[in-house]
Amino acid sequence: MAEFTGGEVYQAEFDPKAYLEYFKFGECAIGDEVVTIALKNFCKAFSSGLLKGDTLIDIGSGPTIYQLLSACESFTTIIASDYIEQNCQELQKWLKNEPGAFDWAPVVKYVCELEGNRDKWAEKEAKLRKAVKQVLKCDIHQSNPMDPLTLPPADCVLSVECLEGACKDKNSFRAALRNMSSLLKISGHLVLAGVLGCNFYMVGSRRFSSLNLTEEFMREAICANGFALVEFKVQPRVSMEMSELSDFAATYFIIARKEKEA
Numbered sequence: 001m002a003e004f005t006g007g008e009v010y011q012a013e014f015d016p017k018a019y020l021e022y023f024k025f026g027e028c029a030i031g032d033e034v035v036t037i038a039l040k041n042f043c044k045a046f047s048s049g050l051l052k053g054d055t056l057i058d059i060g061s062g063p064t065i066y067q068l069l070s071a072c073e074s075f076t077t078i079i080a081s082d083y084i085e086q087n088c089q090e091l092q093k094w095l096k097n098e099p100g101a102f103d104w105a106p107v108v109k110y111v112c113e114l115e116g117n118r119d120k121w122a123e124k125e126a127k128l129r130k131a132v133k134q135v136l137k138c139d140i141h142q143s144n145p146m147d148p149l150t151l152p153p154a155d156c157v158l159s160v161e162c163l164e165g166a167c168k169d170k171n172s173f174r175a176a177l178r179n180m181s182s183l184l185k186i187s188g189h190l191v192l193a194g195v196l197g198c199n200f201y202m203v204g205s206r207r208f209s210s211l212n213l214t215e216e217f218m219r220e221a222i223c224a225n226g227f228a229l230v231e232f233k234v235q236p237r238v239s240m241e242m243s244e245l246s247d248f249a250a251t252y253f254i255i256a257r258k259e260k261e262a
């Protein structure tokens with residue numbers, strides 16, 4: 001079995017700049033495919049009126065903000081989080097508009113186009129920068145992932161491509177879902193996006209392991225943790241180009257409502 005790359009490997013070897021190569025539109029086929037699917041799903045979900053409230057917590061944000069571009073139209077307080085300091089710093093660089101920050105403008109413009117507002121992209125950047133109130137250290141393997149902070153339960157918890165990278169096996173995945181659920185209000189929504197049938201992904205020259213997830217397992221794990229599934233969308237991979245960067249078979253997009261404590 002391939003090596004599991006846990007938290008210590010992320011801390012020592014996850015290079016935010018190398019990871020951000022996936023988000024340069026037009027330069028990385030595999031990134032373009034996964035990111036555009038996710039952005040379309042976020043746009044539809046966050047404009048549907050179903051996902052609303054004051055606070056959204058994003059778990060395992062990485063160095064990226066694309067996952068929050070539609071969410072900031074519905075939530076006025078967004079809390080981003082990650083396990084490793086270098087990702088939090090990279091995020092802060094963009095939030096504070098500092099020199100050397102990643103250029104998200106092409107992605108922001110694409111989202112504005114999806115939302116029917118292409119010329120408003122600068123306003124959207126400002127809106128997101130205003131909405132993200134905190135970037136916190138988190139660990140989804142802790143029963144309180146934000147320990148030592150205790151956050152008030154949120155209206156929405158979002159997590160994109162975090163569980164598959166952070167969890168070693170199915171039991172740790174189930175436990176991490178339970179930990180995420182503890183951050184959410186009853187009747188609040190969990191939004192998950194990521195990849196199925198994936199064993200690895202590359203960040204620069206470093207190979208990171210991925211828990212190979214199936215739709216069947218995820219449905220069972222989510223429902224067993226006190227959630228009711230609202231949407232479970234699977235889209236098979238289109239382009240087999242760049243399979244040396246990741247071997248995922250499909251993407252998933254899930255909305256689940258918290259019915260009870262797990």
Ligand SMILES: C[S@@+](CC[C@H](N)C(=O)[O-])C[C@H]1O[C@@H](n2cnc3c(N)ncnc32)[C@H](O)[C@@H]1O
Nearest residue numbers: 060061062064083138139140160161162165166
């Ligand atoms: C593939 S990246 C996804 C980043 C971003 N959400 C995205 O959609 O591009 C996986 C992220 O999970 C984070 N991570 C790894 N272990 C974690 C843990 N135990 N708790 C929280 N986040 C973790 C990593 O630091 C990394 O930023």
